[in-house]
Amino acid sequence: MSAPRSVLIAGESLAGITAARHLRTLGYAGPVTLVGAEEHGAYSRPPLSKVILRDPSADQTLGLVLDGLDADVIRSPAVAADTRQNAVTTADGRQIGYDALIIATGADARRLAAPGQRGELVLRTLDDARLLRARLADAGSAIVVGAGFLGMEVASACAARGIPVTVVDADPPLQRILGDYLSAEITARAARHGTRFVQATGFATLTGDPVNGVALPDGTELTADLVVTCAGEVPCVGWLTGTGLAGRLGVGIDHACTTSVPGVFAAGDITYLRGHGTRPDRRAPFWSNAVAQGRIAAASALGLPPSESAQDDYFWTEVTGVTVKIVGRLPLLGEPTTAQGSVADGRAVLSWSHADGTSTVVAYGLRKPVAALRALAATSLPPSP
Ligand SMILES: Cc1cc2nc3c(=O)[nH]c(=O)nc-3n(C[C@H](O)[C@H](O)[C@H](O)COP(=O)(O)OP(=O)(O)OC[C@H]3O[C@@H](n4cnc5c(N)ncnc54)[C@H](O)[C@@H]3O)c2cc1C
Incomplete structure (x- = not known):
């Protein structure tokens, strides 16, 4: 497959920006257009529920940088896609043609208010x-x-x-x-x-x-x-109506981030990984997946094979001042082995062993590099005495 004459990326956030940057890293020199929906441009969401809620000065630190991308940025949401004519229409009336399309429009907060009921607070933007x-x-x-x-x-x-x-x-x-x-x-x-x-x-x-x-x-x-x-998220698929690309779970992808339409790829919170055999369809709307899939979608758009898994297994959160980093399969069933420290003291490394010789490793309140946790997760620790 030859390199596309142009790439259009819908969604100016983590997955979209990562895809654009990776296209350039892989040497793609053709035109890249990014279509975004937010006046703030691209920014990082995890701090929104952490530092941003306590520190207004942190608002300035969230931006995802577009420097050196040489991309045409259009800040007007995509409202329709025509995958037969290879064109996307934006709210301001533009029709943008593409040779390859990367869908990265993420998700919105799921809302519970009844129609017309005002004042529901959510946290997505x-x-x-x-x-x-x-x-x-x-x-x-x-x-x-x-x-x-x-x-x-x-x-x-x-x-x-x-x-x-x-x-x-x-x-x-x-x-x-x-x-x-x-x-x-x-x-x-x-x-x-x-x-x-x-x-x-x-x-x-x-x-x-x-x-x-x-x-x-x-x-x-x-x-x-x-x-x-805080009742979950809903994939932003409205603009894909009529394309056959999207359903309730979002846009289905395989491990190369290809969709059901040739030349159309998808990455990040809008996606679900299509199941096969006994494996069900699976959504995993986490930061590390958006990054991995953004890179894979870019490589696939250039006809290159994926160099990593479309399902990264790293996630982190912060509860009551404790950072919890998790590498490996979820959910976590049964009692863990304590590899270091103690949960009661708020500082521990825990491991849940799986039958295939791998583990899920959790750093609870301890600063551990993700690479070290990945190395631990590739092994199976003996159960605690
Ligand atoms: C508050 C919060 C905290 C989080 N904390 C963590 C965490 O601690 N750890 C972790 O691993 N993950 C966390 N996440 C998840 C992580 O932020 C997401 O997985 C990541 O942002 C997904 O990136 P994305 O680019 O796929 O989608 P999004 O970040 O949702 O971006 C999609 C972009 O597309 C735009 N868009 C939507 N519709 C259109 C359209 N029609 N046309 C053009 N643009 C459109 C949206 O406005 C948005 O800018 C958190 C998320 C939130 C909201």
């Missing part, structure tokens, strides 16, 4: 983070709906400001992903820092207009000055 930070400044109480990574980070930010916070979910904090052991540790630690957890028997409904509480299926009603929904 810099504007969301600024609004939440302003509201935290004078809130006397908070409810967070959703006890996943994002929900627990937002709850930590509330607790760090001394705001009593209640987290509501049908499952204990982080249990679906990190398993019972770490979930129990993190829940206990969060409770010591002022975070209350309420387990619902099903979906919570937002109450008030503007929103000021939640109603649980058992009839319990909770109210607070601030209600933040």
